[in-house]
Amino acid sequence: MKTYTNTGSKDTRSGFGAGLTELGRTNPNVVALCADLVGSLKMDQFIEENPERFFQIGIAEANMMGIAAGLTIGGKIPFTGTFANFSTGRVYDQIRQSIAYSDKNVKICASHAGLTLGEDGATHQILEDIGLMKMLPGMVVINPCDYNQTKAATLAIAEHHGPVYLRFGRPKVANFTPENQTFEIGKAVHLTEGTDVTIVATGHLVWEALEAAKVLNEKGISAEVINIHTIKPLDANAIIKSVSKTKCIVTAEEHNHLGGLGESVARVLATNKPTPQEFIATNDTFGESGTPAQLMEKYGLNSEAIVKACEKVIQRK
Amino acid sequence: MANTQQLEDITTQVRRDILRMVHKVNSGHPGGSLGCAEFFVALYNDIMDRKDGFDMDGIGEDLFFLSNGHISPVYYSVLARAGYFPVDELNTFRLINSRLQGHPTTHEKLPGVRIASGSLGQGLSVALGAAQAKKLNGCNHLIYSLHGDGELQEGQNWEAIMYASGKKVDNIIATIDLNGKQIDGATDDVLPMGDVKAKFEAFDWTVIEVKDGNNMDAILKGMAEAKSKTGQGKPVCVLLETMMGNGVDFMMHTHAWHGKAPNDEQLASALAQNPETLGDY
Numbered sequence: 282m283k284t285y286t287n288t289g290s291k292d293t294r295s296g297f298g299a300g301l302t303e304l305g306r307t308n309p310n311v312v313a314l315c316a317d318l319v320g321s322l323k324m325d326q327f328i329e330e331n332p333e334r335f336f337q338i339g340i341a342e343a344n345m346m347g348i349a350a351g352l353t354i355g356g357k358i359p360f361t362g363t364f365a366n367f368s369t370g371r372v373y374d375q376i377r378q379s380i381a382y383s384d385k386n387v388k389i390c391a392s393h394a395g396l397t398l399g400e401d402g403a404t405h406q407i408l409e410d411i412g413l414m415k416m417l418p419g420m421v422v423i424n425p426c427d428y429n430q431t432k433a434a435t436l437a438i439a440e441h442h443g444p445v446y447l448r449f450g451r452p453k454v455a456n457f458t459p460e461n462q463t464f465e466i467g468k469a470v471h472l473t474e475g476t477d478v479t480i481v482a483t484g485h486l487v488w489e490a491l492e493a494a495k496v497l498n499e500k501g502i503s504a505e506v507i508n509i510h511t512i513k514p515l516d517a518n519a520i521i522k523s524v525s526k527t528k529c530i531v532t533a534e535e536h537n538h539l540g541g542l543g544e545s546v547a548r549v550l551a552t553n554k555p556t557p558q559e560f561i562a563t564n565d566t567f568g569e570s571g572t573p574a575q576l577m578e579k580y581g582l583n584s585e586a587i588v589k590a591c592e593k594v595i596q597r598k
Numbered sequence: 599m600a601n602t603q604q605l606e607d608i609t610t611q612v613r614r615d616i617l618r619m620v621h622k623v624n625s626g627h628p629g630g631s632l633g634c635a636e637f638f639v640a641l642y643n644d645i646m647d648r649k650d651g652f653d654m655d656g657i658g659e660d661l662f663f664l665s666n667g668h669i670s671p672v673y674y675s676v677l678a679r680a681g682y683f684p685v686d687e688l689n690t691f692r693l694i695n696s697r698l699q700g701h702p703t704t705h706e707k708l709p710g711v712r713i714a715s716g717s718l719g720q721g722l723s724v725a726l727g728a729a730q731a732k733k734l735n736g737c738n739h740l741i742y743s744l745h746g747d748g749e750l751q752e753g754q755n756w757e758a759i760m761y762a763s764g765k766k767v768d769n770i771i772a773t774i775d776l777n778g779k780q781i782d783g784a785t786d787d788v789l790p791m792g793d794v795k796a797k798f799e800a801f802d803w804t805v806i807e808v809k810d811g812n813n814m815d816a817i818l819k820g821m822a823e824a825k826s827k828t829g830q831g832k833p834v835c836v837l838l839e840t841m842m843g844n845g846v847d848f849m850m851h852t853h854a855w856h857g858k859a860p861n862d863e864q865l866a867s868a869l870a871q872n873p874e875t876l877g878d879y
Contacts, residue, residue: 341758343757
């Protein structure tokens with residue numbers, strides 16, 4: 282089985298910051314907006330190098346989304362930055378009307394998504410954002426898995442014309458995908474080849490899926506791990522092709538099972554190739570305070586949970 | 599540049615367009631549309647420096663954003679009469695497969711429209727973004743926007759109003775249609791607005807008042823004054839006092855025609871008060 286090495290844990294938000302800094306140097310149309318969370322979003326370097334292309338909006342996310350929409354009129358490519366909760370639920374109608382329905386080239390960049398925000402608790406731990414964003418016509422939804430991939434995704438979305446939701450997180454997590462990789466929106470990444478079960482994971486759960494695959498391998502179970510960094514448009518062919526071989530699937534995400542990656546995969550399978558599926562996701566619940574590791578364990582979002590789900594779904598074949 | 603009589607003739611035709619559009623589909627918002635007819639005609643035929651044709655970025659010209667999108671009939675009529683799309687297309691207002699949706703949208707690629715509006719309170723933020731883009735592009739043209747007075751009840755406006763002065767966005771002229779009415783009645787009954795002028799001034803905007811917002815000369819004078827106040831470190835607001843339903847006697851002095859179409863008899867009466875000037879579509 283192909284294995285991956287953590288080259289040094291880093292936060293995905295820093296990958297965003299690094300990507301934004303690079304865009305500041307290479308693309309004069311890229312502008313950045315922030316609602317009073319510059320440090321959290323790692324935007325400092327971009328701001329230092331391009332003060333005239335940075336807009337500090339203050340704590341006014343609705344206004345930020347509207348201003349971003351307006352900035353596209355004149356050819357700018359705005360990247361908005363705030364926490365995932367304030368990037369989506371708080372400003373849903375602003376995104377819906379002024380950005381998505383208006384076909385505006387805005388990149389909504391959302392940090393601190395999911396439970397791994399940790400101690401701040403449920404007010405800030407949005408587990409519904411993928412669902413909210415994927416329901417908007419024309420919206421691309423991306424949830425990269427590590428620092429390197431988040432940086433690559435940040436660069437890639439500047440080249441895509443149209444609204445994008447880019448979701449990343451707060452904690453330091455394993456950094457294992459190649460540096461300076463090419464990021465292809467909507468293209469699944471096969472991480473391991475397997476024959477007994479497919480694990481489709483997104484975001485922080487990709488590394489957990491690889492850890493689970495190692496454990497499964499020791500148990501004689503061959504798992505095929507696919508990194509779905511783009512939830513919409515979903516790489517349906519990659520999923521169908523994999524389950525044609527493995528005949529069962531586990532989806533894994535740091536999100537509610539309602540509205541997340543798992544549901545998108547289930548729709549693809551139900552309409553193309555009905556397949557037993559287990560969901561690693563939160564179960565229609567809010568989060569709570571705790572360390573990221575404690576929360577991921579309590580809510581069943583770690584490698585142990587993925588191993589169990591794989592064993593269960595194999596029984597259902 | 600058109601003279602006042604020519605602008606008033608266009609306005610009369612625009613009123614006819616508005617009335618016929620909403621009558622045909624028995625829906626739409628004639629009251630606010632009629633109240634702002636003079637303003638739109640002045641804007642597109644005198645005040646704004648516009649390029650021929652339409653491109654989304656609008657570099658090298660003044661831009662307009664309509665925040666209270668429900669007054670789409672006046673917007674569509676004035677855009678068509680200004681040459682953005684064929685006047686005959688007004689026939690398709692609110693019909694299936696039309697570019698003239700109930701509320702304006704870019705989604706159907708209608709020339710002249712740069713943002714969807716209808717869900718209220720969002721237009722000022724968008725206009726500010728476009729104003730910032732103009733500055734980044736070194737484009738000295740202005741951004742104009744229009745907002746309902748009832749619309750100011752939406753909180754996002756006040757985020758934007760605070761931002762505009764705080765960040766010295768001084769290439770924008772935001773006009774508030776002060777007609778004192780909203781769907782459920784007088785704004786003072788629904789949610790009293792208080793002193794709108796004092797509120798804008800408290801947020802450090804330059805405020806120009808146009809007391810007769812249905813008088814062409816008053817509009818031209820007020821907007822010229824507003825234009826002279828741009829570029830001075832402050833955003834500019836025009837408080838335009840209008841009469842909802844202006845130009846049709848039975849639609850004035852009431853909020854009843856906010857979102858209601860006239861029947862055949864009422865249409866005939868309304869059109870008789872506004873004889874054809876440029877030719878009906």
